[in-house]
Amino acid sequence: MGCCESSTSDHDSNQSLNSSNTRTTSSQFTTVEILERITFQQLLLYLPNHCQKEIINLPQNKAINALRHHIKAQRHFLQDEYHLSILDELKAIDEFQTLLPNHQTHFVFVQFYDQMISNLIFFGLIQTALGMCQLVLNILLRDTPTDYDAIYKNYLALSQIYRNRKEWRKAILCATKAIETKRLCHITDQDSIRLLENQIDSLKWKMSIDTRERSDKSSIDFSPQEIIEVCTYNPEHELFAFDLSELERKPEKVTESLVTDEMLKEIAGLLLKDLIDERHYTGDSKCRVTIAxxxxxxxxxxxxLSPAMIEAALTILIDRVNDPDTYQDYLTIAMRMSPFNIWYSDEHGIRIFRYQPKPE
Structure with missing residues (x-):
């Protein structure tokens, strides 16, 4: 990707240097640290030549610490722990943005965003995935305009996202761009082009017949008692056993001061997961409710963790989500990516947490 070919002598010299470095490194670092440094070197090789300088000039330990979150995100993704993958990838992005304050759209972010897009699509966070996919395309067109294969794949992904959103015209445009780019590739895949042409015909047909308007259903307000019944799964029938005094416990502000960063990270990940979970879906309305x-x-x-501590952590997270002028940390950004607006209210002394889908 934009890299120049090296002479044989240079290659041999580099191999010798790398071998020497490896022997030196192996005596100084643990196996994990060696692997992380190898990954960092692979990251540099992934970058186009003209984009490497900014990364080489970074303090290597800080860059490796930031990259460590990306490695963890990849591992979480392979283990189907998508909510944890999102959190670690956001942390990697946040730390690299801190290290590169004047290069917020550096090519290094492409692979981080690619990983994020996969997670976001899994969680149905299509709008956020769309914006990130467009950002990746802009970076590719700017830094590697002749990497036609990568650009083709990005146009294809954009077309699929627009298709899922039933934005037929934009889906057709991106599919057309994908075909144009595919024809510029070194090896032209005629089967892929024919498939895309058929997809464009299908999109045009759907656009011509899709005149139905979407009707937005208004959310239903539930009484506190109804909310309690939904959230607690009818404890009188012993579906869950817990102290019924929880239904009368009042939240205390002082508890929030006991919440640690680790608690926030754990509960933020679970809240992301819960926002996708259908178990709190209340009837025909679009409102989800829960209590601690x-x-x-x-x-x-x-x-x-006690329900009181969980309640305090949820309260802190939601307060931050709804205060964009003050909080821009990676956990809060992750919460804002949710497809739901989230808030809470105290009803009859009980803190009720509500989720409602954001308007499209």
């Missing part, structure tokens, strides 16, 4: 004890039973049943 229900969240604990559903997401943290084996945790030693």
């Amino acid at each position: 004890i229900a969240f604990k039973l559903a997401q943290m049943n084996t945790s030693s």
